[in-house]
Amino acid sequence: MSGAMTVRRSLPDAEILAFDRGHDASYSMCGIPMYLGGEVGDWRELVARSVEEFAAHDVRVRLRSEVVDIDAAARRVRVRDLQRGAEYEEPYDALLYAAGASPVVPDLPGVRRWGTPVRTLEHARQLHAVLEREQPGSAVVVGGGYIGVEVAEALVRRGVRATLIDRNPQVMDSLDEDVAAELAGILRDFGVDLRLGESLVGVEGDEDGRCRQVRTDRGRYEAQLLVLALGARPASRLAEAAGCRLGARGAIVVDERMRTGVDGIWAAGDCVESLHLVSAQPVNVQLGTHANKQGKVAGLDISAALSGSAARGAAAFPGVVGTAVTKVCEWEVGRTGLSLREAREAGLDAEAVLVEGTAKAGYLPEAGRLLVKLVGERGTGRVLGAQMLGSAGAAKRIDVAAVWCQLGVRVDDAQLHDLAYAPPFGSVWDLVQVAARKLSAELGLPSAL
Amino acid sequence: MSGAMTVRRSLPDAEILAFDRGHDASYSMCGIPMYLGGEVGDWRELVARSVEEFAAHDVRVRLRSEVVDIDAAARRVRVRDLQRGAEYEEPYDALLYAAGASPVVPDLPGVRRWGTPVRTLEHARQLHAVLEREQPGSAVVVGGGYIGVEVAEALVRRGVRATLIDRNPQVMDSLDEDVAAELAGILRDFGVDLRLGESLVGVEGDEDGRCRQVRTDRGRYEAQLLVLALGARPASRLAEAAGCRLGARGAIVVDERMRTGVDGIWAAGDCVESLHLVSAQPVNVQLGTHANKQGKVAGLDISAALSGSAARGAAAFPGVVGTAVTKVCEWEVGRTGLSLREAREAGLDAEAVLVEGTAKAGYLPEAGRLLVKLVGERGTGRVLGAQMLGSAGAAKRIDVAAVWCQLGVRVDDAQLHDLAYAPPFGSVWDLVQVAARKLSAELGLPSAL
Numbered sequence: 001m002s003g004a005m006t007v008r009r010s011l012p013d014a015e016i017l018a019f020d021r022g023h024d025a026s027y028s029m030c031g032i033p034m035y036l037g038g039e040v041g042d043w044r045e046l047v048a049r050s051v052e053e054f055a056a057h058d059v060r061v062r063l064r065s066e067v068v069d070i071d072a073a074a075r076r077v078r079v080r081d082l083q084r085g086a087e088y089e090e091p092y093d094a095l096l097y098a099a100g101a102s103p104v105v106p107d108l109p110g111v112r113r114w115g116t117p118v119r120t121l122e123h124a125r126q127l128h129a130v131l132e133r134e135q136p137g138s139a140v141v142v143g144g145g146y147i148g149v150e151v152a153e154a155l156v157r158r159g160v161r162a163t164l165i166d167r168n169p170q171v172m173d174s175l176d177e178d179v180a181a182e183l184a185g186i187l188r189d190f191g192v193d194l195r196l197g198e199s200l201v202g203v204e205g206d207e208d209g210r211c212r213q214v215r216t217d218r219g220r221y222e223a224q225l226l227v228l229a230l231g232a233r234p235a236s237r238l239a240e241a242a243g244c245r246l247g248a249r250g251a252i253v254v255d256e257r258m259r260t261g262v263d264g265i266w267a268a269g270d271c272v273e274s275l276h277l278v279s280a281q282p283v284n285v286q287l288g289t290h291a292n293k294q295g296k297v298a299g300l301d302i303s304a305a306l307s308g309s310a311a312r313g314a315a316a317f318p319g320v321v322g323t324a325v326t327k328v329c330e331w332e333v334g335r336t337g338l339s340l341r342e343a344r345e346a347g348l349d350a351e352a353v354l355v356e357g358t359a360k361a362g363y364l365p366e367a368g369r370l371l372v373k374l375v376g377e378r379g380t381g382r383v384l385g386a387q388m389l390g391s392a393g394a395a396k397r398i399d400v401a402a403v404w405c406q407l408g409v410r411v412d413d414a415q416l417h418d419l420a421y422a423p424p425f426g427s428v429w430d431l432v433q434v435a436a437r438k439l440s441a442e443l444g445l446p447s448a449l
Numbered sequence: 450m451s452g453a454m455t456v457r458r459s460l461p462d463a464e465i466l467a468f469d470r471g472h473d474a475s476y477s478m479c480g481i482p483m484y485l486g487g488e489v490g491d492w493r494e495l496v497a498r499s500v501e502e503f504a505a506h507d508v509r510v511r512l513r514s515e516v517v518d519i520d521a522a523a524r525r526v527r528v529r530d531l532q533r534g535a536e537y538e539e540p541y542d543a544l545l546y547a548a549g550a551s552p553v554v555p556d557l558p559g560v561r562r563w564g565t566p567v568r569t570l571e572h573a574r575q576l577h578a579v580l581e582r583e584q585p586g587s588a589v590v591v592g593g594g595y596i597g598v599e600v601a602e603a604l605v606r607r608g609v610r611a612t613l614i615d616r617n618p619q620v621m622d623s624l625d626e627d628v629a630a631e632l633a634g635i636l637r638d639f640g641v642d643l644r645l646g647e648s649l650v651g652v653e654g655d656e657d658g659r660c661r662q663v664r665t666d667r668g669r670y671e672a673q674l675l676v677l678a679l680g681a682r683p684a685s686r687l688a689e690a691a692g693c694r695l696g697a698r699g700a701i702v703v704d705e706r707m708r709t710g711v712d713g714i715w716a717a718g719d720c721v722e723s724l725h726l727v728s729a730q731p732v733n734v735q736l737g738t739h740a741n742k743q744g745k746v747a748g749l750d751i752s753a754a755l756s757g758s759a760a761r762g763a764a765a766f767p768g769v770v771g772t773a774v775t776k777v778c779e780w781e782v783g784r785t786g787l788s789l790r791e792a793r794e795a796g797l798d799a800e801a802v803l804v805e806g807t808a809k810a811g812y813l814p815e816a817g818r819l820l821v822k823l824v825g826e827r828g829t830g831r832v833l834g835a836q837m838l839g840s841a842g843a844a845k846r847i848d849v850a851a852v853w854c855q856l857g858v859r860v861d862d863a864q865l866h867d868l869a870y871a872p873p874f875g876s877v878w879d880l881v882q883v884a885a886r887k888l889s890a891e892l893g894l895p896s897a898l
Contacts, residue, residue: 030810031812031813034872046812289877297898314895315896321867323868323869324871325870334869361477393841395873396875399846403852403866416742416767417851417855418771418851419851422479425774425845428737429738447764447765449742449745
């Protein structure tokens with residue numbers, strides 16, 4: 001929709017039509033755990049723009065309308081009206097494919113029937129209704145990524161006994177083991193029953209769709225609710241059928257202007273591949289920040305194309321560095337670039353340091369803990385990634401390291417950047433620069449301070 | 450002292466001697482307002498390293514010992530023992546001149562007698578003693594920079610009626626007028642009697658040193674305490690006498706390794722000039738962050754020189770971008786680079802945008818206000834500076850813009866950086882990137898999203 005609105009601003013007379021098989025137009029997926037937890041009282045608050053608001057900008061959105069075929073040669077889509085069952089065709093000059101990603105639902109006994117993914121606003125309403133109506137005493141969440149962790153926390157906040165299961169030996173695969181272990185401790189202290197290295201096997205429930213018992217390879221859990229937070233796969237099938245090339249992870253290959261290579265088709269959002277600027281590898285990162293930026297970049301390029309000029313859109317999407325943050329209980333956790341494990345798996349000669357300090361000057365009351373892990377490359381000396389975990393204000397500190405990763409800054413240059421200091425925000429040496437100093441020495445850089 | 454400790458680590462056998470005319474070795478100057486306000490209970494908590502702790506590292510610190518002359522040719526200093534009055538000489542191979550800065554005390558009737566600067570830990574103890582002993586009902590703070598604002602807030606916190614006077618029409622000269630006006634509102638709401646565009650004329654007091662009345666060009670204020678927060682001038686006189694070159698603001702000119710140009714003399718900290726990386730002008734920025742980094746850089750270069758090799762120290766101090774933050778009441782304010790006014794005064798073709806948003810997603814309770822001002826240059830398109838004001842977590846967000854300034858990043862590149870997002874920390878478009886988008890358009894960059 002950010003693409004549609006960008007085209008609207010560039011081309012006031014263009015006819016813009018959007019199809020979505022879902023029930024809602026534009027909403028904050030990331031706010032769903034807060035709605036489940038009760039911090040957000042009404043799902044309508046998560047809606048960024050309604051169909052009516054888009055219509056006011058002369059952008060027509062048709063919900064419950066699934067595009068079932070793209071004829072790229074004829075520049076025509078076939079649309080199924082999911083409410084009436086009818087199908088019809090619509091022509092296009094430019095098509096922005098932004099089908100997102102589909103939640104992974106493992107093919108295990110009872111899971112499809114008694115488990116609920118947490119992906120769309122419709123899922124959120126379903127889960128919320130169960131929580132309100134049935135007041136379940138216990139629930140199982142499968143998948144220990146951001147969403148799973150946030151949902152488990154939300155359930156505990158509501159007074160539901162929550163078991164969080166992940167087959168990996170740690171939560172949040174995107175963090176290194178040491179930082180993830182801290183996070184696991186925080187979750188357990190908050191009351192989440194965390195079961196790591198444990199795999200879902202099946203689920204049993206009632207005839208009326210109510211979950212009863214979740215089975216894993218290690219045990220059985222009585223639960224009135226099973227939430228599936230196992231990630232999502234790029235919804236790229238239809239684009240592939242239209243001739244778009246897919247990458248190794250099944251995401252659509254696009255250039256910097258979000259062109260797919262098929263004439264008249266652009267793609268953006270959770271369904272596309274992006275360049276990871278640190279590893280120089282293609283990745284599929286499903287985040288609203290990228291989707292929104294990519295939509296605007298695509299919108300500018302589509303506008304240029306529709307204007308009939310040969311000019312390309314002025315903006316280019318540079319790629320991503322894998323920045324992500326979340327709040328877990330009263331703690332904030334962020335990561336950017338590559339973890340040490342990821343860096344080594346990518347074949348980089350990586351080293352890391354983990355430093356601990358306080359989020360304020362140590363002499364202030366409630367100075368709070370702050371952990372910083374910084375990863376760098378031997379030889380080039382560049383910052384490869386960072387992870388931070390701490391009390392209030394910690395999360396957005398990751399952005400400094402994100403910019404370092406984005407620009408390939410050397411660790412020993414980073415230690416000398418002019419970062420902000422005042423006692424309420426840390427020590428005279430910012431902790432990420434303490435880490436940079438130590439990492440410079442670790443990497444054998446002679447300019448280590 | 451960071452220089453001394455760096456030499457100690459590099460050269461375990463070096464004889465290291467430090468002289469200071471003050472009463473304390475190494476302490477947090479920035480923590481003084483929090484000590485005055487009662488948030489820090491004891492001045493000893495502000496001491497980073499005591500004389501005894503330095504001695505344990507075989508670094509000998511002589512307090513109340515003023516270096517009164519430097520004989521650069523003979524490599525010898527003359528030291529006055531301020532307690533005993535005696536003078537003696539000490540030879541050196543390398544001298545690190547780190548005399549800091551001296552508080553400005555205007556030559557106006559009574560000010561020297563009844564006013565107290567707020568610069569050293571000794572000043573802090575004096576002010577604290579008056580506050581505890583005499584429980585003054587009202588106080589005047591002169592100077593609306595960071596320190597003045599922080600001290601005025603601290604006084605109000607203690608229940609003292611505080612009048613803050615500045616001859617400028619705004620508080621915090623380093624902020625643009627619009628952001629400073631927000632801050633003025635915050636201070637007034639907190640209870641600070643803010644008098645802008647008003648100049649100190651004189652002060653009257655008792656024979657026993659107690660202040661009674663402060664006079665300005667606009668009125669008279671009954672006050673039992675007069676705090677002078679008028680900034681400080683580089684204490685460079687002695688270095689100049691030894692042959693070191695001073696810049697336009699009276700600070701010592703040094704190279705990237707903190708060499709003064711006089712054989713055997715390095716300088717670091719509040720007394721030196723630094724390169725401002727955005728304006729490319731020399732500046733004198735008095736902050737512990739720079740002092741500490743410069744000390745280490747000097748220490749490495751001194752170690753290299755003392756090792757007898759011709760090699761220079763491996764680390765070089767790159768310069769500053771003017772990053773600074775503070776907490777004012779429950780608000781955080783940060784700035785980096787050049788303000789719009791500074792940029793235009795420096796002859797740059799600058800534009801700025803001011804955007805307002807929330808520190809969390811708007812649908813969360815207590816989302817909090819966040820203001821971002823971003824300054825950019827027409828033509829080059831680079832980020833020239835930023836100012837931020839907001840609720841919890843706002844201050845350290847300035848660091849992203851600091852790195853942009855440090856590296857000369859273009860505004861339209863900045864809008865596409867992979868910054869962190871989750872609902873507890875803002876909107877899907879980080880507010881500083883919303884500002885970058887708008888500023889890109891304002892600067893006429895075609896790639897504006």
